[in-house]
Amino acid sequence: METGNQSCGTDFILVGLFQYGHLDTFLFTVITILFVMALIGNITLVHLIRLDRRLHTPMYFLLSQLSIIDMMYISTTVPKMAANFLSHTKAISFLGCEIQTLVFLTLGGSEALLLGFMSYDRYIAICRPLHYPVLMSRKICCSFMVPVAWGSGFTTALVHTLYVFQLPICGSRIVNHFFCEVPTLLPLMCEDTSQYEHTILISSLIILLLPFLAILASYARVLVVVFQMGSGKGQSRAVSTCSSHLTVASLFYVTTLSTYTQPHSLHSPGRDKVVAVLYSIVTPVLNPFIYSLRNKEVMGALRRQMG
Numbered sequence: 001m002e003t004g005n006q007s008c009g010t011d012f013i014l015v016g017l018f019q020y021g022h023l024d025t026f027l028f029t030v031i032t033i034l035f036v037m038a039l040i041g042n043i044t045l046v047h048l049i050r051l052d053r054r055l056h057t058p059m060y061f062l063l064s065q066l067s068i069i070d071m072m073y074i075s076t077t078v079p080k081m082a083a084n085f086l087s088h089t090k091a092i093s094f095l096g097c098e099i100q101t102l103v104f105l106t107l108g109g110s111e112a113l114l115l116g117f118m119s120y121d122r123y124i125a126i127c128r129p130l131h132y133p134v135l136m137s138r139k140i141c142c143s144f145m146v147p148v149a150w151g152s153g154f155t156t157a158l159v160h161t162l163y164v165f166q167l168p169i170c171g172s173r174i175v176n177h178f179f180c181e182v183p184t185l186l187p188l189m190c191e192d193t194s195q196y197e198h199t200i201l202i203s204s205l206i207i208l209l210l211p212f213l214a215i216l217a218s219y220a221r222v223l224v225v226v227f228q229m230g231s232g233k234g235q236s237r238a239v240s241t242c243s244s245h246l247t248v249a250s251l252f253y254v255t256t257l258s259t260y261t262q263p264h265s266l267h268s269p270g271r272d273k274v275v276a277v278l279y280s281i282v283t284p285v286l287n288p289f290i291y292s293l294r295n296k297e298v299m300g301a302l303r304r305q306m307g
Helices: 021-051 058-087 094-127 129-135 138-164 182-188 194-229 232-260 269-293 296-305
Strands: 012-014
Touching (some): 012 058, 021 058, 058 094, 058 138, 058 269, 094 129, 094 182, 094 194, 094 232, 094 269, 138 182, 182 194, 182 232, 232 269
């Protein structure tokens, strides 16, 4: 039996995402295109918010933070996966696996909380517009919301990463996934991790489920207020905005919850990979288009920057 300390110089083997024979190249091309789209969309959004003074508001400041997270989020997994595919080597060092796990968990937790704060912003703007300058000032965003999102994500990730990587590893170091993630590492451990899985469940309910419920409650209240106004145009716009936001938010929260709230005995490697693609690759691609590039103010800023 090998201990965590003894394993520091030993690589893990990532099985990878591409296990379909002649479809490997096609799937690799699709993932690469999605990666480039995510980078272009999020970089464009951050650039517009930075340059256009009309977008210097709390809502767009939070959106810029979301774009930064998404760029880092997708860059944590895809480049290593692509390098392994192109070089036909599937190894990742112990330290590299640990860092990837820490960064991925940090970004995932931060995004989950940030999405909740963004829904709160929309709730205040529509349901309590007179209080918006007080409740959603830039100072509150910079000094409270963003630090809480990043700090909570990092603290939670650090605790889980340090615990998992000090556990003894038995025999095979083959990780049946395309990146290092806590649920896929637990089957490699010698110790019984059932008690630790309860800790993961509690963390997931706090970091993922509570913000998701807050988003659902916020948008439900927003829709009620908008429909009480009696404006057909306003109603259709609110329904369109809320439904698109909820679709992407639901994709992120539901998929991550399904991964982090199940015991590892119920996990299926094939299903886990598909679900991981949805929240680690597809969501960062969709976020800039759904949350911002469909927004008239953002498109107006884009036109102004293009002359």
